[in-house]
Amino acid sequence: MSAFWVILRKDLVVEGRARDLLPSMAILALLLLAMTGATGLRADAAPAILWITVAVAGSIGLVRSFHQETDQEQLHGLRLAAVDPAMIYLAKAAANFLIVAAVELIAWGAVMIFFDIPIPRRPAALAVVLLLGTGSLVAMGTLLGAMLATARMREALLPVLLLPLCAPAVMAAAGATARLLSEAGGPVAGELRLLLAFTLLFVSVALLVFEHVIED
């Protein structure tokens, strides 16, 4: 089994037992959606609220995702085993993606209830928007999580850094989601290209710098 799968599986097993990330992110997302839903905002605001909620809840979780690699310096154990830093990053990002995607599914269900929005008519296109939007958030969030893993103010710093960096991707994802939910519909190819470009850019930057980020 490659290092990627070994680390990914370990991360999911640890999260399944520690329940460190998913419950706190899901509860925060539900609270934010319930509060905004209760204010009587119209359904066409729901996509923007959904994506802002996912970005905020995601940033809370992503900042903690590297804690399990630093509390006993486990990252050094991985490096001593000569695991390619790119594999470490990709495995951590994949685990984070699955966790944030799970939060997103919960949030999506909540949005449908609190904002009374219909079942999307173009589910495949919506799935691609969710995939790429989540991908861009997680790609940058995982890198920032590693950079801030040992920083004193990491809980405050990660959202402050992640949200502006990912703002264009969040806006593109929210715009595409709104169009896919609206009666009028419309093409979303432009937003999808932008999301794909952001995801690839963030992953590429992360792969270039990750080795230096995890050095002592």
Next chain:
Amino acid sequence: MGNAGPGQARPLLDIRAVSKSYGARSALRSVSLTVDAGRVLAILGPNGAGKSTLLRVAAGIARPESGEVRIGGRPVGEPAARRQVGFAGHQSFLYGYLSVEENLRFYAQLYGLPAARAGEGLERFGLQSHRRRPVRELSRGLVQRLSLARALLHDPAVLLLDEPFTGLDAEASRVVRELIPERRARGCAVAVATHAWAEARELADDAVVLVAGRPALREEAASLDGERVAAVYQTA
């Protein structure tokens, strides 16, 4: 400890003029030393002398500002060299929510070893009865034993131990005391950082005393003298 001359075998661990700082504080100042196959080097020194930093640089998990480390003749930055190193330090590198056995299996998989190696490690370090327990529930002594099992899982040629006796129970101390001569007999190069000169004299072949990031005394471990070591510490 010695210097490899023409015609001699290369030392397994070769640290050349290594310097390392943390901010304005110099942790290591142009430290050079070697450890040959089948030799044990004790690294002594007061707190903050640079012992842990030296071992971390030797393991390749801390990068020096200058100088280089070679493992079996290869730069420690190369994956093939790094995989020859076993390191047990103050932190265990273990995952608290994984069981004892899962931790060893995890590292065995990363090293591309068969799962049976995890079982051998459990047996070697008397951890079989604890195999299903999460690491976060273990005592300090058991964690240290598991950390050593992890460090030796891949049968490394170079073993680096940072204060291996700190906080250990009698059983775990016995395991470490047996482990060091066993590794020496297998042709390993072993470097042990310790505060205690008596331990160094008992277990090591050679000793170096670090003071303020510099080797202040080098000699055979058998001739270590407590008063002299203490006098060298005073110069810190």
